[in-house]
Amino acid sequence: MTQSDDRQPQREAMPCSTCCQMAGAWPECAPAGQALGAPGIEASQRLVRLRKGEFLYLLGDPVTSIYAIRVGSIKTHVTTEDGRTQVVAFHFPGDMVGLDSLVRPHYASYATALEDTKLCLFTVDALRLAAATLAPLGRQLLQALDGQLQRAREVQTMLALMTAEERLVTFLLWLADGLALRGFSSSAFVLRMSREEIGSYIGLTLETVSRQLSRLAEGGLITVRHRTITLLDKPALRAIAARATILAHAPAPRLRRAGGASAPAQG
Amino acid sequence: MTQSDDRQPQREAMPCSTCCQMAGAWPECAPAGQALGAPGIEASQRLVRLRKGEFLYLLGDPVTSIYAIRVGSIKTHVTTEDGRTQVVAFHFPGDMVGLDSLVRPHYASYATALEDTKLCLFTVDALRLAAATLAPLGRQLLQALDGQLQRAREVQTMLALMTAEERLVTFLLWLADGLALRGFSSSAFVLRMSREEIGSYIGLTLETVSRQLSRLAEGGLITVRHRTITLLDKPALRAIAARATILAHAPAPRLRRAGGASAPAQG
DNA sequence: CGAGGAGTTGACTTTGTTCAATCCCCGTGG
DNA sequence: CCACGGGGATTGAACAAAGTCAACTCCTCG
Numbered sequence: 001m002t003q004s005d006d007r008q009p010q011r012e013a014m015p016c017s018t019c020c021q022m023a024g025a026w027p028e029c030a031p032a033g034q035a036l037g038a039p040g041i042e043a044s045q046r047l048v049r050l051r052k053g054e055f056l057y058l059l060g061d062p063v064t065s066i067y068a069i070r071v072g073s074i075k076t077h078v079t080t081e082d083g084r085t086q087v088v089a090f091h092f093p094g095d096m097v098g099l100d101s102l103v104r105p106h107y108a109s110y111a112t113a114l115e116d117t118k119l120c121l122f123t124v125d126a127l128r129l130a131a132a133t134l135a136p137l138g139r140q141l142l143q144a145l146d147g148q149l150q151r152a153r154e155v156q157t158m159l160a161l162m163t164a165e166e167r168l169v170t171f172l173l174w175l176a177d178g179l180a181l182r183g184f185s186s187s188a189f190v191l192r193m194s195r196e197e198i199g200s201y202i203g204l205t206l207e208t209v210s211r212q213l214s215r216l217a218e219g220g221l222i223t224v225r226h227r228t229i230t231l232l233d234k235p236a237l238r239a240i241a242a243r244a245t246i247l248a249h250a251p252a253p254r255l256r257r258a259g260g261a262s263a264p265a266q267g
Numbered sequence: 268m269t270q271s272d273d274r275q276p277q278r279e280a281m282p283c284s285t286c287c288q289m290a291g292a293w294p295e296c297a298p299a300g301q302a303l304g305a306p307g308i309e310a311s312q313r314l315v316r317l318r319k320g321e322f323l324y325l326l327g328d329p330v331t332s333i334y335a336i337r338v339g340s341i342k343t344h345v346t347t348e349d350g351r352t353q354v355v356a357f358h359f360p361g362d363m364v365g366l367d368s369l370v371r372p373h374y375a376s377y378a379t380a381l382e383d384t385k386l387c388l389f390t391v392d393a394l395r396l397a398a399a400t401l402a403p404l405g406r407q408l409l410q411a412l413d414g415q416l417q418r419a420r421e422v423q424t425m426l427a428l429m430t431a432e433e434r435l436v437t438f439l440l441w442l443a444d445g446l447a448l449r450g451f452s453s454s455a456f457v458l459r460m461s462r463e464e465i466g467s468y469i470g471l472t473l474e475t476v477s478r479q480l481s482r483l484a485e486g487g488l489i490t491v492r493h494r495t496i497t498l499l500d501k502p503a504l505r506a507i508a509a510r511a512t513i514l515a516h517a518p519a520p521r522l523r524r525a526g527g528a529s530a531p532a533q534g
Numbered sequence: 535c536g537a538g539g540a541g542t543t544g545a546c547t548t549t550g551t552t553c554a555a556t557c558c559c560c561g562t563g564g
Numbered sequence: 565c566c567a568c569g570g571g572g573a574t575t576g577a578a579c580a581a582a583g584t585c586a587a588c589t590c591c592t593c594g
Contacts, residue, residue: 073459073460075460075464077467085467086467087460087464087467087468088419088468089415089418089419089468090459090460090468092445092449093449094449096411096415099408099411099412099415100412100415102408102412114459114460114464115459141366141369141409142408142409142412144363144366145366145367145369145409145412145413145416146412148356148363148366148367148416149412149415149416149419151356152355152356152416152419152420152423153419155423156419156422156423156426159423159426159427159470160426160467160468160469160470161470163549163550164549164550178359182359182360182361192340192357192381192382193340193342193354193357193381194571194572194573195572195573195574196572197342197354197381200344200352200353200354200427201354201355201356201357201427202427203426203427203428204550204551205550205551205552206572206573207550207551207552207573207574207575208549208550208551209573210572210573210574210575211550211574211575213573213574214574214575226558226559226572226573227572430581430582431581431582461539461540461541462540462541462542463540471582471583472582472583472584473540473541474541474542474543474582474583474584475581475582475583476541477540477541477542477543478542478543478582480541480542481542481543493540493541493590493591493592494540
């Protein structure tokens with residue numbers, strides 16, 4: 001392999017136009033309010049530089065902007081109650097970073113540079129303004145889409161680091177919370193799906209699902225009769241699920257230093 | 268438990284207005300082009316009824332509409348090359364179904380009723396029209412968001428049913444494909460992340476990642492030197508990953524009848 | 535050149551899967 | 565009204581895959 005073919009691609013500078021194409025049909029990273037298609041939008045084209053290990057943003061920070069990577073790479077990650085770190089995505093040149101937080105007031109993850117990285121910054125004011133011009137429909141779509149992405153990432157985290165018991169309890173609580181949201185009893189309900197379907201969703205076999213349900217019942221935390229479930233001790237259940245639940249307004253992540261600047265500054 | 272509290276909530280009829288609130292700030296399910304916020308949009312308010320086990324749509328079908336659940340519940344699922352089924356989401360009253368396919372020409376999953384279900388139908392023509400009126404920015408956002416959702420679901424599926432080897436190979440191929448997209452060599456590249464970070468992403472420990480890399484190298488499929496990876500036998504690698512890869516323009520799913528067919532029928 | 539983080543490798547343990555037998559509703563039909 | 569059949573669910577035992585703990589090597593960075 002020659003250098004030309006074996007080079008370290010991500011380190012190669014990439015013209016912004018290229019990165020922006022990648023990001024979708026972004027206009028040049030240079031100011032281009034026009035191209036954004038909504039009147040009055042300033043693309044407020046700033047360039048951000050990060051060194052390896054530095055944070056682009058922290059979970060819980062107010063969402064001020066989203067980014068497109070020009071050069072380098074970024075990981076977005078979360079931490080769990082018990083201190084484990086879960087990488088939810090890797091981002092490479094052309095990818096958007098922070099998109100999953102667009103419709104939120106606070107970032108839903110940490111973003112850390114895996115190497116020296118340059119990004120185009122788009123102020124969220126501009127984007128929100130654009131969003132405001134969207135049909136309400138569009139906003140709702142965005143909102144709903146974001147909700148589904150969020151849930152998918154929760155599942156992702158669940159599958160990556162929860163035990164069978166934790167997964168099942170988490171799943172039951174999701175159902176309960178869903179029912180509560182809709183104004184129904186959240187402590188007694190009927191499963192609409194088979195053990196097999198549950199297992200498929202949370203990455204277990206139907207036997208394991210069944211066994212775990214039995215164990216929880218033995219422990220007096222729930223009652224199981226066919227597909228009718230009663231949650232007897234929600235605090236205890238939440239405690240189990242919490243072990244590997246994503247911290248929402250979290251403390252500091254541990255992986256890597258944050259280069260001082262944006263660092264959570266804990267040692 | 269009394270009936271009043273222990274009733275089967277999801278079976279309860281729910282006024283459409285309620286379901287629509289749930290779905291975001293959807294207008295009444297009754298015709299309300301106005302409320303959609305874009306001129307000329309017909310909400311083309313149709314109601315769809317499904318009986319338990321029926322499909323709402325199939326993977327690969329042209330995307331004609333998306334739905335909001337009024338009563339009932341839906342699972343969306345995919346199948347893998349080797350015939351396993353993976354549930355990617357459960358949807359309950361108020362949830363949107365098919366949203367993840369909005370920006371695509373074909374549905375990216377199957378949607379099956381878990382019980383008798385009623386849904387509000389929104390023709391995608393109307394939605395696309397709305398999308399067309401969005402700033403190009405908005406469309407790109409939608410596109411990018413959808414891309415991230417898709418990837419999250421791929422990870423979800425990977426975590427739920429792939430072995431360590433399959434996960435790692437899939438991950439390497441994702442990296443390679445990403446590089447190829449960006450015009451770089453896709454057979455030799457440098458990992459930007461540690462074994463630990465890879466492991467976190469694909470749900471393995473760093474030791475397992477290391478071991479699997481070694482095994483693949485032993486087998487002559489790849490070369491590993493520190494963080495420099497060379498893919499020597501991509502067909503073989505693809506074959507490994509394919510075992511549990513989501514079928515794109517798939518045949519029929521086996522779980523439940525769709526009016527006739529049933530069980531996985533293999534064994 | 536030294537220190538320390540990253541990576542590899544091995545031995546052992548744990549967790550969940552697999553295979554298989556059995557149970558239990560529930561709906562059907564006698 | 566009750567027997568029967570069948571799919572979903574439960575449970576057990578053996579097994580396998582990945583995790584854990586630990587020792588050791590090798591770069592890389594300072």
